[in-house]
Each structure stands twice: as C-alpha cells, then as structure tokens.
Amino acid sequence: MTEAVSAIWLNHIKRLHAIAESGLAFSPEEFDRERFEEISHIAQQMMSDLASVPIEQISALVTPYHRRYVTPQIEVRGAVFKDNKILLVQEKSDHKWTLPGGYADVGLSAVQNLKKEIEEEANVLVSCARMVSLRHKASGDYDPDIREFYKLIFLCEAIEPIEQKPGMETCGAEFFALDQLPTLSTGRTIIRDIHDAFSFATDPEKLTIIE
Known part of the structure; x- marks a missing residue:
C-alpha cells in the first residue's frame, strides 16, 4: 500500500471512529x-x-476523545x-528538531499557550506578531497521525535578552x-513551515495561509 493510499484510508478510519465516539x-x-x-x-x-x-497503543492515544x-x-x-536565523528545539522523544510549541491547553488563548510553550521549551520570551498559517495536519506532508489537528503557526518577536536553552521536554534549542x-x-x-516562516518574516504584507 502506497503512502498516499494509506493516508486516505487513515482519514476514512479516523472519521469512522469519530462518528462512533x-x-x-x-x-x-x-x-x-x-x-x-x-x-x-x-x-x-x-x-x-x-x-x-x-x-x-491506539486506544491510549484516542482516549482523550x-x-x-x-x-x-x-x-x-x-x-x-x-x-535571519530561526529558532528550533530538539525533541527528547525523537531527537529531531521542530518549531517550538505544542498542544493548546484549556483556559489559555492560542497566543498565551504559545508564549508558555516557547518559554518552557527554549527559555525565550516572545510576543506574537501575526499568524503565518492555519493548516489541517492530515492534509499536509506531516507524518501520519491517528489524531486530528489544526496547526496554528505564528510569527513571533523575541524579547531581549535572548538566551535560549532547552527545557524539560527538549534537549536542544538553537x-x-x-x-x-x-x-x-x-x-x-515540515520544511514548508520553515519556508513559510522565512517568507513572512521578510514580507510584512503577506497574508495568512489558511487551509
């Protein structure tokens, strides 16, 4: 089964499971x-x-739903x-790098959540300037996931002084x-997210990407 076919079937299965729940x-x-x-x-x-x-393992992942x-x-x-360099953090779970962030917690706005995540993962205080993109994870080239996500990426401005360092869930911040x-x-x-971020950082009139 090809990756494209697997992704299609995974989407069907997730919808079936959502209807049942x-x-x-x-x-x-x-x-x-x-x-x-x-x-x-x-x-x-x-x-x-x-x-x-x-x-x-599947049951444990879908329990929150x-x-x-x-x-x-x-x-x-x-x-x-x-x-002209972008901040990435190294995840302890797979030792690979990502834009800092994570799940949105209940009781906080999207911006409040993001500020908290970046401080926890990279020890950097930020203000959020504007939204880069709002994407449906399953529609992109991300690794397949049995859960459903909307991904919100924001362009942020670091508050001086910038002394990045890893947090409890990360092992690198550079x-x-x-x-x-x-x-x-x-x-x-994914690489598209990085390119989008660089594009927004250099073009103040660029419109938010919405899927």
Missing part, C-alpha cells in the same frame, strides 16, 4: 450504543493494523528569528539559517 456520547438507546461501541473498536483495530502497532463529540485538537507553534537546517521532526514541523 460521538454516537456513544449522545445516543440514549442501548442497542445503538452497543453498535457504536463495536464500530469504535473496529476502527481502532483498523488503525492498529494500518500502523502495525498494538491496539493498546472518548465519549464526546469528537473535534480536532489545536497545536500552536512559533517562528522566532534572530540575525537558531538555524535556512540553508543549514537540521533533521526535522516531521510529525511536528
């Missing part, structure tokens, strides 16, 4: 709930087979520049030139 959240009929439970389990098994991982109307999660990331980028953690950041 939403049905479990709202259906009052026991007969319907049994059917939705079975569909949810089948969808998780299909994800497990497609990804070649134990179904227990359980028994409610299923909607995409939000991921926020920031593009911070210094001397500024890189566009022609000297390290290996990217492509489940989080």
